[in-house]
Amino acid sequence: MTLxxxxxxxxxxxxxxxxxxxxxxxxxxxxERIIDADMVMGYLHRSMEKLAEERTYTQNxxxxxxxxxxxxxxxxxxxxxxxxxxxGIEPPERALWLRxxxxxxxxxxSHCMAIGIFANDCGAWQTPVMHMFRDRxxxxxxxxxxxxxxxxxxxxxxxxxxxxxxxxxIPAARKLMQDLPRRxxxxxxxxxDNEIIVARSRGIGVLTPEEAMAYSVSGPLLRASGVAWDIRxxxxxxxxxxxxxxxxxxxxxxxxxxxxxxxxxxxxxLRILEQALDMMPSGPIHARLPTATxxxxxxxxAPLALRPPVGEAYARIESPRGELGFYLVSDGGPAPFxxxxxxxxxxxxxxxxKMTVGVTVADAIVILGSVDIVVGEVDR
Amino acid sequence: MTxxxxxxxxxxxxxxxxxxLDRIRDWGAPDWVPYAVSSLIGxxxxxxxxxxxxxxxxxxxxxxxxxxxxxxxxNRVGPAGLLQPVADALKxxxxxxxxxxxxxxxxxxxxxxxxxxxxxxxxxxxxxxxRMVLADLNVGVLFLIAIAxxxxxxxxxxxxxxxxxxxxxxxxxxxAMLISYEVVQVLALLAVVxxxxxxxxxxxxxxxxxxxxxIVFLQPLGILAYxxxxxxxxxxxxxxxSEAESEIVAGYHTEYGGIKFGFFYQAEYMAGFAIAAIIxxxxxxxxxxxxxxxxxxxxxxxxxxxxxxxxxxxxxxxTLPRLRIDQLMSFAWKFLLPLxxxxxxxxxxxVLVWDETGVSANVALPIIGAVNLVFCLVAVVAWARLLGHxxxxxxxxxxxxxxxxxxxxxxxxxxASPGPAGIPAAQALRxxxxxx
Amino acid sequence: MxxxxxxxxxxxRIEEQSPGAVADAAPEAATIVxxxxxxxxxxxxxxxxxxxxxxxxxxxxxxxxxxxxVYHLESLRLNLITVIKVRTFDRDNPVAPSVCxxxxxxxxxxxxxxxxxGIYFEGHPDLRRIFLWExxxxxxxxxxxxxxPGARMAGLERFPGEPGGPLEGRG
Numbered sequence: 001m002t003l004x005x006x007x008x009x010x011x012x013x014x015x016x017x018x019x020x021x022x023x024x025x026x027x028x029x030x031x032e033r034i035i036d037a038d039m040v041m042g043y044l045h046r047s048m049e050k051l052a053e054e055r056t057y058t059q060n061x062x063x064x065x066x067x068x069x070x071x072x073x074x075x076x077x078x079x080x081x082x083x084x085x086x087x088g089i090e091p092p093e094r095a096l097w098l099r100x101x102x103x104x105x106x107x108x109x110s111h112c113m114a115i116g117i118f119a120n121d122c123g124a125w126q127t128p129v130m131h132m133f134r135d136r137x138x139x140x141x142x143x144x145x146x147x148x149x150x151x152x153x154x155x156x157x158x159x160x161x162x163x164x165x166x167x168x169x170i171p172a173a174r175k176l177m178q179d180l181p182r183r184x185x186x187x188x189x190x191x192x193d194n195e196i197i198v199a200r201s202r203g204i205g206v207l208t209p210e211e212a213m214a215y216s217v218s219g220p221l222l223r224a225s226g227v228a229w230d231i232r233x234x235x236x237x238x239x240x241x242x243x244x245x246x247x248x249x250x251x252x253x254x255x256x257x258x259x260x261x262x263x264x265x266x267x268x269x270l271r272i273l274e275q276a277l278d279m280m281p282s283g284p285i286h287a288r289l290p291t292a293t294x295x296x297x298x299x300x301x302a303p304l305a306l307r308p309p310v311g312e313a314y315a316r317i318e319s320p321r322g323e324l325g326f327y328l329v330s331d332g333g334p335a336p337f338x339x340x341x342x343x344x345x346x347x348x349x350x351x352x353x354k355m356t357v358g359v360t361v362a363d364a365i366v367i368l369g370s371v372d373i374v375v376g377e378v379d380r
Numbered sequence: 381m382t383x384x385x386x387x388x389x390x391x392x393x394x395x396x397x398x399x400x401l402d403r404i405r406d407w408g409a410p411d412w413v414p415y416a417v418s419s420l421i422g423x424x425x426x427x428x429x430x431x432x433x434x435x436x437x438x439x440x441x442x443x444x445x446x447x448x449x450x451x452x453x454x455n456r457v458g459p460a461g462l463l464q465p466v467a468d469a470l471k472x473x474x475x476x477x478x479x480x481x482x483x484x485x486x487x488x489x490x491x492x493x494x495x496x497x498x499x500x501x502x503x504x505x506x507x508x509x510x511r512m513v514l515a516d517l518n519v520g521v522l523f524l525i526a527i528a529x530x531x532x533x534x535x536x537x538x539x540x541x542x543x544x545x546x547x548x549x550x551x552x553x554x555x556a557m558l559i560s561y562e563v564v565q566v567l568a569l570l571a572v573v574x575x576x577x578x579x580x581x582x583x584x585x586x587x588x589x590x591x592x593x594x595i596v597f598l599q600p601l602g603i604l605a606y607x608x609x610x611x612x613x614x615x616x617x618x619x620x621x622s623e624a625e626s627e628i629v630a631g632y633h634t635e636y637g638g639i640k641f642g643f644f645y646q647a648e649y650m651a652g653f654a655i656a657a658i659i660x661x662x663x664x665x666x667x668x669x670x671x672x673x674x675x676x677x678x679x680x681x682x683x684x685x686x687x688x689x690x691x692x693x694x695x696x697x698x699t700l701p702r703l704r705i706d707q708l709m710s711f712a713w714k715f716l717l718p719l720x721x722x723x724x725x726x727x728x729x730x731v732l733v734w735d736e737t738g739v740s741a742n743v744a745l746p747i748i749g750a751v752n753l754v755f756c757l758v759a760v761v762a763w764a765r766l767l768g769h770x771x772x773x774x775x776x777x778x779x780x781x782x783x784x785x786x787x788x789x790x791x792x793x794x795x796a797s798p799g800p801a802g803i804p805a806a807q808a809l810r811x812x813x814x815x816x
Numbered sequence: 817m818x819x820x821x822x823x824x825x826x827x828x829r830i831e832e833q834s835p836g837a838v839a840d841a842a843p844e845a846a847t848i849v850x851x852x853x854x855x856x857x858x859x860x861x862x863x864x865x866x867x868x869x870x871x872x873x874x875x876x877x878x879x880x881x882x883x884x885x886v887y888h889l890e891s892l893r894l895n896l897i898t899v900i901k902v903r904t905f906d907r908d909n910p911v912a913p914s915v916c917x918x919x920x921x922x923x924x925x926x927x928x929x930x931x932x933x934g935i936y937f938e939g940h941p942d943l944r945r946i947f948l949w950e951x952x953x954x955x956x957x958x959x960x961x962x963x964x965p966g967a968r969m970a971g972l973e974r975f976p977g978e979p980g981g982p983l984e985g986r987g
Contacts, residue, residue, distance in 0.1 A: 042949070050932075210869075213892060214919055214920050215919075216921025217921070218870075222892075311844065314873070316872070325872060327875055337877075340877075347924065350923055351921075354920075
């Protein structure tokens with residue numbers, strides 16, 4: 001008698017505890033081994049790029065909160081930088097420092113989530129997530145202080161930021177800076193040296209630097225593959241050229257290194273924050289915008305008056321998930337002619353099939369966790 | 381009033397039952413009546429205890445894990461949330477029982493029952509106190525092994541009959557795991573039986589009481605193997621792969637809802653108590669505690685130890701990530717099994733030598749304990765080294781810090797491969813699929 | 817700091833290597849002849865002075881008269897950035913060559929451009945819709961998609977509701 005065997009197709013998602021949202025991974029299995037992986041996305045597609053063509057440049061800022069909702073600050077920042085590039089606006093010094101502070105706080109908060117959820121995917125039942133949430137909450141409190149919102153922040157403005165930080169912000173941030181290094185040391189000892197986490201993530205989902213670059217993978221994944229590439233250093237924006245920090249680089253390109261790189265980046269974020277809190281000058285937080293029609297006095301710029309010249313601009317920043325770019329084409333009208341988001345979550349998924357074919361289901365979950373996608377940004 | 385005296389002796393509730401039975405016999409009832417009454421009392425008592433303990437431990441587990449996770453845990457229903465498990469049970473009872481359209485209906489309904497009953501029946505042979513055992517079988521240990529194994533087909537029934545892919549994956553994992561760890565479990569129990577010279581659980585406790593030593597001190601490796609294989613059997617992390625939430629949703633009981641899910645949930649806790657009860661009886665002196673049982677009720681000592689052992693499982697759930705199936709399998713076959721085999725041989729030799737030479741227990745037992753402890757430490761460390769888990773190789777790395785943009789620091793991970801056959805195997809598979 | 821190779825610079829480099837491959841050059845980007853795109857991309861990727869191994873972003877723009885596929889390239893080793901474009905003039909059946917063979921990372925992005933802009937990438941290994949479902953009518957990022965009231969038409973200067981907007985009173 002011959003036993004007939006056939007491949008076994010499992011739909012991981014769209015409702016699944018570990019797909020980080022409504023993302024679907026269609027796995028073809030041979031036992032527990034994956035022989036084919038197909039990504040199905042679009043469940044959260046809100047057609048932002050089309051919607052943005054119908055709204056003024058200012059009205060588009062809230063959209064950028066809702067792409068990568070775990071890192072709204074960096075989403076805001078990349079977009080307003082693209083518009084500023086298009087219009088040739090130079091934000092004032094204080095606004096640049098505020099942007100730096102906010103994006104680093106956001107990076108810390110986002111990496112908290114990434115690491116916590118990754119440990120959850122490894123099967124550590126909620127505990128690391130809850131510990132990470134403790135620190136993330138403190139940062140969200142700071143955001144609330146600065147702009148009144150905690151998740152969809154809408155803080156950056158074209159030419160500056162929406163409002164200055166209140167006086168109690170700096171003491172609260174400094175107090176947090178004292179607590180967080182201790183917490184980070186705790187996470188490093190609990191998670192990085194954890195035998196099971198090491199066993200689960202070492203040597204899994206390896207991307208060589210050549211592969212990582214060919215697959216357009218960016219952010220912690222690229223750095224984990226050993227490529228020292230960080231836009232904050234390579235092409236400094238905001239006030240990153242004035243602070244001293246290092247690029248955290250992994251050496252083996254596996255899941256474990258991505259996790260190591262994220263933890264090291266959190267340390268670097270704290271370094272940047274400490275310097276930024278000391279070095280931030282006082283002054284205006286908003287540049288005067290060139291407008292199509294004359295604006296009387298100091299009146300706020302009417303949204304429809306903001307019409308960039310014909311042209312195109314691509315601004316990129318290092319978001320917690322990788323290279324976040326906004327490509328704007330202007331036809332001289334009040335709304336972008338084309339609004340394209342180069343979203344790191346989406347493009348990092350390019351390499352997912354490469355990493356998952358041949359491993360087991362359990363590894364695929366861990367690999368997906370290490371890519372750290374936000375489905376809002378994948379589908380847009 | 382002659383029969384009343386033992387009633388007051390709460391140290392062993394068996395006395396009271398015995399007194400009642402004697403009274404019934406005195407009334408001239410036929411022989412089967414006291415037998416039936418005692419069985420009924422035992423069964424009802426065990427059922428009540430198990431259900432109440434499960435309810436209590438659902439609350440305790442949730443609160444303890446919440447403490448570990450910086451949360452508060454259930455605190456709304458009743459004082460300090462104490463009635464939360466009751467509310468949950470009521471909710472499960474009131475939910476609509478859903479059977480998937482393509483499920484195998486009979487098997488689908490059978491599975492929760494098949495898994496529930498054996499976990500309850502195990503407690504029949506457990507001596508809660510000197511005379512508090514429902515069925516003092518002379519093959520008690522064999523009975524434990526036989527009954528505990530029924531779980532395996534029950535889980536497979538559930539996974540297969542659900543007609544769900546996650547359930548099937550979970551069931552496959554369960555079968556593979558339980559079969560592997562069953563062997564280790566049996567070998568661990570065998571070493572205990574070799575010491576006690578009896579399979580009757582009461583005799584094993586009595587042996588520990590007689591020599592005034594808990595077998596855990598003679599069998600450190602045995603209890604280690606048993607606790608780990610117990611964790612596998614009751615699906616606790618780090619070995620909860622058969623219902624790995626983050627991978628296969630809920631494993632074999634993905635499709636179950638309402639009270640059928642409640643049965644699985646309850647059975648899981650009961651199996652946990654059963655494992656803890658077996659560990660307590662076989663390794664931790666059961667209802668005895670170096671003479672303390674004269675003052676404190678034996679059953680209270682027993683329950684205290686049982687709950688303490690169960691707490692280990694709660695603790696591990698709150699702290700440990702999950703291993704992968706191939707890592708767990710290779711841990712069973714490559715690590716625990718050889719060591720358990722050597723352990724059984726060692727214990728056999730020790731018992732033989734002890735019997736042949738007739739050394740007094742005061743001399744023999746400390747020597748055996750010391751030898752076994754040293755063996756346990758040396759064997760675990762040396763075998764782990766041999767398998768490639770040497771100290772340092774498993775240590776975590778830290779990131780490189782650099783300021784130079786665009787430089788590539790890459791060292792292929794080959795050679796830094798982390799231990800259990802899993803990773804090289806996965807790499808081999810990846811290579812193979814790359815060629816295909 | 818990243819050095820920006822303007823469209824003129826990169827067009828010059830490409831012309832030296834393969835004459836006739838550049839269709840147009842502007843400061844923001846060099847436009848490549850579609851048939852030569854594969855060669856040009858390979859050159860950009862492999863040339864030791866350029867090493868554009870990283871395709872940062874691939875997207876398409878509906879310029880009304882033609883479709884434009886925009887490639888943002890980065891060289892991580894040399895810290896360079898540049899933009900190249902390809903134009904396709906057939907509105908009903910726009911075709912552009914796929915660069916998946918050069919940069920595997922283009923796979924998903926080309927699928928996105930195909931899905932939302934309807935550009936057919938020749939040579940793509942698995943060109944399917946990615947966000948929308950198979951059978952969805954039309955490609956929503958095109959300017960003429962459905963021609964709903966409020967959709968921006970060619971030459972639209974103002975928004976509906978904006979005083980003097982051409983769509984006032986429509987829909």
